[in-house]
């Protein structure tokens with residue numbers, strides 16, 4: 587396939603960015619999207635041009651590092667996958683592909699297609715953990731009964747990889763799907779109950795301080811989430827927040 591790529595180039599947060607055209611030829615339909623960018627970068631390097639900066643790590647859909655807005659969709663035109671799992675067979679010869687960074691005030695651009703998603707780390711630090719007594723009297727986790735339904739729902743919430751596609755897809759740049767998943771994975775389990783009140787209050791406070799918008803129930807986040815995180819997690823977070831606020 588021969589393709590025209592329109593890629594966002596931006597030297598740094600302080601520079602103005604723009605879409606730059608690149609022609610790439612003989613792209614195999616079996617290449618992943620990131621491999622296609624690797625080939626383009628090899629070509630740029632061989633011409634002494636600056637390669638395109640983009641985030642990636644595991645390249646198998648588990649780490650949450652890859653991002654990209656591809657033809658106006660977070661993680662591209664497929665459903666239930668990350669950009670690293672997208673293959674060029676989804677496109678056809680002669681296509682023009684727009685490749686942009688995830689855009690949100692709370693995700694400032696670092697360079698080209700890389701944005702700073704450390705706001706998610708700070709939200710996690712505010713409450714996305716449990717404390718375990720390791721004095722020697724710790725109860726074996728397997729001895730704590732948990733219903734199958736609760737275990738399944740907690741596991742589903744825990745599959746969130748923190749990629750930020752939910753924020754990038756939301757017209758309000760809301761992080762509530764991410765935070766809802768992180769609150770839910772503990773709220774559903776006995777181990778999460780001890781810090782439940784502080785957790786939801788602190789995580790929501792941090793989310794607001796980071797500059798994410800509010801949820802207006804459009805559901806774009808759920809559609810674009812590569813892990814199928816359900817909007818029910820936002821409802822659960824809101825109910826946990828209400829309970830915690832009433833406790834005071």
Ligand code: SF4
Pocket residue numbers: 745746747748749750751752753763764767807810811812813814815
């Ligand atoms: S909720 Fe989905 S889209 Fe949002 S960070 Fe988690 S995995 Fe990514």
Ligand code: FES
Pocket residue numbers: 641642643644645646647648649650651652668669670671
């Ligand atoms: S590079 Fe790890 S999820 Fe895509």
